[in-house]
Amino acid sequence: MRNKQQPAKPSFLLTFDDGLSEFYEIIAPILIQKGIPAINFLNTAFIDNKNLFYRYKASLLINHIKENPQLNKLLSVFFADNGFANNNLYNIILSINFNNRKLFDKAAKICNYSFEDFLQVKKPYLTSVQINELSKQGFLFGAHSINHPKYSELNLQEQIRQTQESVEFVKNKFEQPYKLFAFPFTDFGVSSELFNKFFNHENHILDFSFANAGLKNDEFCRNIQRIPMEGTSASGKKIIKTEYLYYLLKAALSKNSVIH
Incomplete structure (x- = not known):
């Protein structure tokens, strides 16, 4: 080569x-x-x-919201407060890039979801x-x-x-x-x-x-x-x-x- x-x-x-x-x-x-x-x-x-790769966090967060639709409004407000306003919460989550990846950890904490538990269980x-x-x-x-x-x-x-x-x-x-x-x-x-x-x-x-x-x-x-x-x-x-x-x-x- x-x-x-x-x-x-x-x-x-x-x-x-x-x-x-x-x-x-x-x-x-x-x-x-x-x-x-x-x-x-x-x-x-x-x-x-x-x-965990931030794109995987996005997918897991979306799945968690689909299973718990009552979180939709709460997380929409959270992302709007952080400069991400969109009519579709899923599009907001998918638009977050590497530099803003820490928002996923904050969002997960708000909706009582643990990426750490996922890592330890699913490996x-x-x-x-x-x-x-x-x-x-x-x-x-x-x-x-x-x-x-x-x-x-x-x-x-x-x-x-x-x-x-x-x-x-x-x-x-x-x-x-x-x-x-x-x-x-x-x-x-x-x-x-x-x-x-x-x-x-x-x-x-x-x-x-x-x-x-x-x-x-x-x-x-x-x-x-x-x-x-x-x-x-x-x-x-x-x-x-x-x-x-x-x-x-x-x-x-x-x-x-x-x-x-």
Whole structure:
């Protein structure tokens, strides 16, 4: 990859984001049986179920309100008092971004809902013990930032901090051979300056980074664009065929590369 050389035979790299416990319970046994390796990208703040992705908090809060409709008016007033006024409470909750994520904890307290109880009962994330076991079984691990912000909403220094701290944590704690990182959400809107910091030859932060723009070339050969396999009812086979078709069509127009 560093030399832009193609593999000798057709191959693919399977990756999973967010470090969810289903990887250990369901996915890994299937991959081991079939002899397929994979990389799992972890949000370091969520390992061992210590915290929860803010978008998950939004979904849980909406479900709680649906089960307890009497909370609708109370929470509408709460969000309005915090600058979020809308006729639809669910739209308000879904519009809250990373920088305002603490509102979810306050809202949960108001309506007597506990994200901590959810984490302890459901245990949605991988534990350190599970990660070490999976690592011994041949799976690789990288970082997915500390707590899953959208990078285009962060300044450069915070982008670097989120990346460097999470990557170093994963590499050192779980004795990983590479510094690997997958952007949370997307690398859209991220400047070339960040990638130059990532791959600086003298003091590189990363060995490779991964994004989700589909089958495309990238301005930085060590930033690998992945094909998203979620959010659609199409089969994996159809998704890959479609990506190849788009790639070839865009190649004719010189539009199959990501420029940052």
